[in-house]
Amino acid sequence: MRTHELVLSWIEKQLSDGHLVLGGRLPAERALAEQLEVSRTSVREAIRILEAMGVVRASVGSGKDAGTVVIAEPATALGSALRLHVATQHLPVADIVQTRVLLESWAVSRAKADAPELKEAARLLDEMDSSSAVDDFLALDVAFHLALAEAAGNAVVSTIMGSLREAIEGYAAALTANLPDWDSTAKRLRCEHRAILAAVNDGDGARAATLVAAHIEGYYREAGLGQPPAETRP
Amino acid sequence: MRTHELVLSWIEKQLSDGHLVLGGRLPAERALAEQLEVSRTSVREAIRILEAMGVVRASVGSGKDAGTVVIAEPATALGSALRLHVATQHLPVADIVQTRVLLESWAVSRAKADAPELKEAARLLDEMDSSSAVDDFLALDVAFHLALAEAAGNAVVSTIMGSLREAIEGYAAALTANLPDWDSTAKRLRCEHRAILAAVNDGDGARAATLVAAHIEGYYREAGLGQPPAETRP
Structure with a gap:
């Protein structure tokens, strides 16, 4: 040693x-x-x-x-490590997006309707309604998704989710430039967020899971992120 | 900076x-x-x-x-980091076990019946049949579960799974001492492994997912690992 x-x-x-x-x-x-x-x-x-x-x-x-x-900041640290491995091209961005869908679907389907994090999630959505700047919107977006994940009460899942976000943050920022019309995308994302939170508050975990998966996949698809290069995927 | x-x-x-x-x-x-x-x-x-x-x-x-x-060894590295955060008691072992169940259920339900990793998984089970030493058995067990996860083709999920195993390796080794009768546990685990692999090979992802979840939860429950301390959980 x-x-x-x-x-x-x-x-x-x-x-x-x-x-x-x-x-x-x-x-x-x-x-x-x-x-x-x-x-x-x-x-x-x-x-x-x-x-x-x-x-x-x-x-x-x-x-x-x-x-x-x-201190206890595992998400930031794991995020840096994952980001480095994405940089070496050992971990494909498409796989990160798929893992995010898996973890978030699970989390919203497990979230308890009386979890205090859901009140925080609602507050974040109200704040998002009045932010038009892309950076502010994206920061609130990350916080909203993390609040939803935390409502499921599994610290490991929240940590991994946080680190996946951290790992692709650079891509996410570059990505908004690919969107044909940010304002209409933002409007759509706001509606989708409300629908996901409503399903969780109604205790309809299955519906919340379906909605969050479609929300994440739709966003990355629209921006052309996470499309695997043809030569590495069947 | x-x-x-x-x-x-x-x-x-x-x-x-x-x-x-x-x-x-x-x-x-x-x-x-x-x-x-x-x-x-x-x-x-x-x-x-x-x-x-x-x-x-x-x-x-x-x-x-x-x-x-x-090099590209993210699982080992993330495993050390997660282990440290388990040590600070920021990440409960019970949450790691639950996350393992989530990821492995997903992986076996996605594994393709013709994935080459499944042949390797079958070989590992044959080898496990003839190993009676606890350490050898556990090492083959880890390799078997990783092979199954890799058959789903998501490098991020495999990496996280590997790192969760790494993070609780110390617990897993101590854990066998808690088992009332290792030989009968080993016999049961061998049967459960065969049943999981058979379901994957049959293309019955839903059954494979149910079996793998019961297999992981049963093992930790039998050894008393991952029971949340009463004061931290409702």
């Missing part, structure tokens, strides 16, 4: 044993290096990896906010 | 532009540091992060195998 991996497994053990908890602080770099008998470089490499995985946030400087704090 | 992040985004751009491809090599540390005008420490930190994400493999020493090579 390389020395930075030694530091990583020590920290993982501290976390699983409950000696390090969310919001807690790692020992200072120098102290950790001495305790584990490794170089400060190895400690710093391990901390960089944990930062990239969304497990800690390291801040420089002194004062009460300094140090390396345990 | 911190300097190691600068190196990361440069590499991501090289990947997405196709200037760096699978099996290709990163420039040497010193050259990269000079080209991007950053310290060699920053370059090394970025490479460690890419290693942890399964995007490169760095080997020390000289000769033709030396250097940092682009």
Whole structure:
């Protein structure tokens, strides 16, 4: 095992044993290096990896906010990793879109009609009605879909969904340029969002699942995203 | 942006532009540091992060195998990240099991009866018939489930499935100790595997999905894994 991996497994053990908890602080770099008998470089490499995985946030400087704090941001971190693998062309965008459809259909079919996230989803739709700027609309759109997913109460599904969104965010931004008429697309998306939320609120999970699948697939199809290149697909 | 992040985004751009491809090599540390005008420490930190994400493999020493090579091992990398977040108790094991059921049910219902991975799955079952050691059995079990998932042809679903397995591997190993009688469990699992594969081969996706869900849930239930702690769940 390389020395930075030694530091990583020590920290993982501290976390699983409950000696390090969310919001807690790692020992200072120098102290950790001495305790584990490794170089400060190895400690710093391990901390960089944990930062990239969304497990800690390291801040420089002194004062009460300094140090390396345990956080829980798996979606952002997994998103960066997935995005890199999309970049190497190991993970096709079309497969990401299909996975999004699978997870979101499941989530809306499981969402409880009294989940507090549904109130938040309704509020986001009201806000979306009054935003005409593309960027604002898209940010609210992401938040709406995540709120729906969270209403199903599975943290892993929400995390994966968030990371898939993160992984194709770059494509999604470029994509709006392909749309023939943003205003009419936005109008359609608003209606579809209302219909999905209404089905969830009515407790009609099957209908909500069908609607959300058609909504996601329709959007990507219209913009020409996620069309597999002819040579890689039968 | 911190300097190691600068190196990361440069590499991501090289990947997405196709200037760096699978099996290709990163420039040497010193050259990269000079080209991007950053310290060699920053370059090394970025490479460690890419290693942890399964995007490169760095080997020390000289000769033709030396250097940092682009690889594609997203499942291993995402698995480590998910495992860390399970350790911080941000992602409940019960949610991972439920997500596994969701993805595997979908995969077997989509698997094509003529997919080459199904032949491999059948071979793995034959091998499993003659392995009595727990470790061998579990390794073949993981390979069997991954082969089934791959038969559905979605690289993102296979990757996520692989990473969920990786994330709870430690639990799965500890879990066999909880089983009242390993031999009879193994016998039951062998029968269930055969029945799932038969349903896929018959093109009966709905039956395969029901069987695989019952198989996964039954296994974890028997071993007492994935039972949510009373205080965190309604």
